[in-house]
Amino acid sequence: MRGIIEKILTNDLMVFGKLDRMDIMNIENILRFVSRSKVEVCGYSSIAKNTGVSVYKVREYLRLLEQTFLVRVVLPYGTNVLREPKILYSLPFRAYFA
Structure with a gap:
């Protein structure tokens, strides 16, 4: 599972999303926050405020x-x-960041 997520973040997002390493670190922080939060508090403004x-x-x-x-x-x-x-996370990925 770890290899899949790392490939998505480093290869796919950096190439197709034209992101740099700082953007990838921000995305990882967002993914960690979403995985540890209840669905009710996972809106754009809540994520922005906490990350x-x-x-x-x-x-x-x-x-x-x-x-x-x-x-x-x-x-x-x-x-x-x-x-x-x-x-919401796709099912297999939530456990990785929790």
Whole structure:
């Protein structure tokens, strides 16, 4: 599992996302925070506040992570559309960062 995640972060994201090493470190911090948090508190602003990354960058990173199938962004449902989307892991990856 570790090898798969490292390849996704170092190869796929650095090449296709045009990210540098600092971006990869920020993404790893975001992944650790999401894995240790409850789903209710895993919104863009909460992640940004707890990891020290701007909300804009968090959205960009999560978009890339969703394209690699590491996480899934679940949009709010119902009448309260002002709520932020929730961030969920694909099943095999949550245990790695927890």
